[in-house]
Amino acid sequence: MSRDMMSAFELYQPDTVEGAAELLGRFGEEGWALAGGNDSFDWFKDRVKRPKYVVDLSGIAALKGIRETPDGGVEIGALTTLTEVERSSVIQGRYKLLADAARRVASPQIRNAGTLGGNVAQDARCWYYRYGVNCYRAGGNTCYADTPEGQNREHCLWGADRCVAVSPSDTAPALVALDATMVIVGKGGQREVKAEEFFIGPNIDITNMTVLKDGDVLTAIRLPAEWSGARFYFEKVADRNTWDFPLVNIAAAMKVSGAAGAEKVDQIRIVAGAVQCVPRRLTVVEQVVQGQAKTAEMASLAGQSAVRGATPLNFNHFKIPLLQNLVTRAIRDA
Amino acid sequence: MADNTNGRNYPEPRFDSFVSKATSRRQFIKGVIFSGAAAAGGGYLLSMAGCSGGGGSAAGVERLLTLNVNGQMRPVDVAPNETLAMTLRYKLGLTGTKLGCDRGECGACTVLLDGVASYSCSTLTHAVRGRAVMTIEGLEGPNGELHKVQQAMIDELGPQCGFCTPGQIMSAVALLNENPTPTRDEVRHALSGNLCRCGAYDHYLNAVMRAATGERVSQA
């Protein structure tokens, strides 16, 4: 039951990454890393999550900005706002997939404050979980959504493992498609984790959506040169055309050769969001499509291959044809 | 169908489970106020290695900030968990910014932070820092001259119930400051974070286009 007034917490506003990591490391599970706040304040106002210590990262200049790196890639500070990512000429020019994804997140005001790091680290949107029930993800021992009459329209097609929530981020599939690397500073120093491994499902840790632990600060997201300037396709289908989380989204990066009308997909990375607890890399589709002609028939075959093994719940059957269609469109229309 | 109880599985009332946590926090707060130092946090409230700009703000303890609001420097006591919308509405006498949902889901609380449209309900006042805050009250000239967006809203009968209007106007002002000649579709996208339950979108767009072009839009 929500009350709208956040319960009291201590607020820390460090201006260095080291300071933030040190604080978060010390506070442990009583601490909370705050970026844009759009995800956090919801929990706090409902009083479902009530950290004792909130560490506001928004004053750390080192976490902001988009810079081209010597290896030909790009590094984006985790606290860079989604609006900056969307409008960056570098991202639009070389990694348009991410700009397209960032543009579709939520609403303009949320994009103005919301950060890329926050968007990938955000928590699940399952309405039962958000309501505050004591489900597995909340540390309890039940799931409300995966029940005979559970209202699970927006839940997963794969990877159900006591929890059936999905990855709600729009930028996450794009980053996985771009083979991004997350840079994390924590107790053991700095480490790099591939985007695909950054997101975890209930089989690894049912209470966390990513590998970030207490004490960690996601500092940057690196895009390798490999997919710079590739052929991209991003599409998000949601109930409304603003604010709403994806019902399904698709992010694809392709290397295409050949003349128009006779194109061939040499390499492809294609990732679906909101169908699994993590952004789902559609490796079957990649295997089917790689090296093949980029035709409507191939696109259709790709779509069919994408949904093999999907296990619908009570109300999310539609995600099967929807995912199939989005994959088809990605191959056909990119 | 005959089973009355449905095997229901709703959550336990949470009040009991929160009592103990609230109690300990209460004691903690008292400790901070009276001793001037955090009971558990050591000296971090008062000084911080590698954390220039002051230490943390103790839970429940308001700290004096100076906010740049509508061109004026306003000193105000602000708690760590206080949102900008609450500070504006309850401490600075600026009730033009509205609370429609308090969750960033409607836009009625939109203000400008350094010219950028932001949900004040989802901004900690302590995180505003030196940014210039502009609210609906700040648009008028010193002698009550209306901003061109406000005048256009009147001329095109933009609002209906008026509750979302300040937020809509602030988003429009942010847009026109950045893009003085938007297309109608650009306006539509720029304002897409502002909900209107009355559904006054058509007239709002007419108003913003009028403000941009100076030309009458409505045919009615």
Place this chain on the structure above:
Amino acid sequence: MAYELIGKNFTPPDLHAKVTGKAKYSEDVRVDGMVFVKVLGSPMPHARVTAIDDSAALAMPGVHGVLKADEIATNPPAPQETILTNEPLFVGHPILAVAADTEELASDALEKIKLTYEELPFTVDPLQSLYPGGPNARTNGNSMAGPELRDVKWTAQDFAAVQEGQLPQGAPGAEWSFGDLEAGFAAAKVVLDETFVTAGLAHHSMEPRSALSYWQNGKCYLYGSTQSQSFPFPTIARLVGVEAENLVYVSEFCGGGFGSKGGAYPLMAIPALMAKKINRPVMMRVSRHEEYFMGSARAGFQGRIKMGFAADGRVTAADLYIVQECGPNQGFTDWLSAAEAVSLVYQPPAMRFRGVSVMTNTPPRGPQRGPGQNQIAAAVEPLIDKAAKQLGVDRVAIRRLNAPDNSAKLGARQGGVTSAYLKNALDRGAEVFGWAERQARSGQRNGSKVRAVGVGTAFHPAGNSGFDGLVRITPDGKIHIHTGVGNLGTFSHTVTSRVAAEVLKAKWENCEVVRGDSSKHLPWNLGQFGSNTSFTMTRTNYAAAMDAVAKLKEIAAMDLGGAPADYDIGGERVFAKSDPSKGLTYAQAAQRAIALGGKFDGHVAPDDLNAMTKASAAGVAGTGLVGVAKDNVPLTGTVPALAAGFIEIELDTETGKFAVLDYVGVADCGTVLHPQGLDHQIKSGAVMGFGLAASERHIYDPQNGLPGNVGLLQAKPPSYLDVPSEMKTAWLDIADPQNPVGSRGIGEPVQGCAAAALLCAISDALGGHYFNRTPVMPDMIVNAAAKREPSHKPLQVNTA
């Protein structure tokens, strides 16, 4: 008829405040020493509170008091909606309230209150409750029969007698019929028997219903959020427990209501009762989540309609059954109004209506824009298309054939209408929209996208009589038009007041609309709901202004000779027709009125006025010339508001998403009072219609009664990007004979026709696939386009 003011645009006087942030809604009011009250809402769908331990909360410094159900003498008795309760009937139902120095502290205090509950059976599905042995929302029953709460159960045979997906039709709670149903169906070329579901959905007015109250010298001051100003007053007084003279009620600005704030509602009494208890001013800030729980919702329908159509498309008979989901209380009359709407819009020569209104443990239902009429338009209009398709009749033509005109009849008693021109509205809309041309290219594909068109119609009764008006001319020559009309966003407080100015031939700049505060001596008006204001309060202003004109002439005759009939008005003077130079200015007449006293200055007022108006007349007595009268002009027949909507969409069969390319809304609402305002209502009504049709619904988990979509994000009201960038409007502007300026109301059917048109277009885009359900959302469209079964069962309600 050429008017000076009626039919002209103007700047409503409250616009400036709205665009500058100066408009004060309840939560903007600040009073020294005010404290905050927060309500504890039930975590369970149905329970009994057996013990409340608030000792820990009361012990907290800064906590001022706890208000509980048992101490409220004015608590409406079950099964009415309560102020507070010890038997919560839905998740979120207010049980008690806590007042503290800050809102945060009040929230902290709520957490310290220990409640002991006894769980009770619950239901979120009317059909489940109707089944033998099924759970009831209340311990004593599940359906109201008049004032009586009953336990209504159908038989197992009722359920077994129908096929899967058909609504069972057990014993109804209400029934009426006219004409020969059997003969009607026998004469039909096409007979449809369709089961449908329309979702309940929250009003989600933009302004949550916050309220502030304080007491001074035994008088209660309440700042609240209501669509109406005068109408809620007596009920508020009753809820707060004071006589009328001890209540001041202010609702100068209301941030939307859509029916949920049409009159008073129990929640608004909480700050007043708490303020009285603790002797402090009390602010109750209602959060969005609380507004979902306590802010009303539309009734849901599980329905079935059998309709017969002749070869040319004429409806020959209609047999309608509605099972209404009415929340935990009496709910509203949607089910009855829906039937009346069907009888009016399609003019069936024979019709039967049966229905039952069943309670569930979900938020209370109240009127929501076109309550009953708009759901049934959404459900039935696509079926009209289905029949048209089977008969090979054009979809506009079939509606035109059946549409009401001046000879129309409606309802069980087949009464008449004051006037009706829906046929003309369809013709006008078809012309403006280009129906013939667009219909011809409907079905055109562009890759996965398909274009389609739709047309929809809707109705609502739109006017009443018997309410009061009050105008006043003061010695400075200013005309004060007192109105009890609220400020819900239609500007009708001023639009209808202009009738008084028109009658008085006054310059608009010399007129002041007095409103928004009961201490300003306002007349008794009907509330701002039911699309009635443009009819009802033009009549009241007409009556009051005519009374003022009569008095002006009487005073002139007294002072200048002759009879009142020898005088005329113009240029804010009353003058002799034979010699216009012989006259009095309004200012002079006002001074004379004060000198004369009696009826001229309000000291004596007509006996048939409502008590509120009498008190208001007495309150302004002696300040000028007072025109005060009850609208006693008889009203025969129903005043209808009628609307038609035309839409073209482009639907993507691969994603289930559609874009509205064009929308034309046409209004049949009598004389147009305020073109800009009407344009606004037609377009904004369409936006709400799109939400009703395609995005909004309640979701409840039947296993535990938990609500699935409480906030605005999950409720999905349409945004800028979900509606077309531009819409077009048209209106007939044909005067209604039973209104002094020819005006009728319009606010509600402009939503229903848009919802209907959109649903028809979606079905058209899918080649004639009828969902028989609202809302139609992308998942349903994707499944339909992929020829997959829907995920929900046909009669399932409150489902994602």
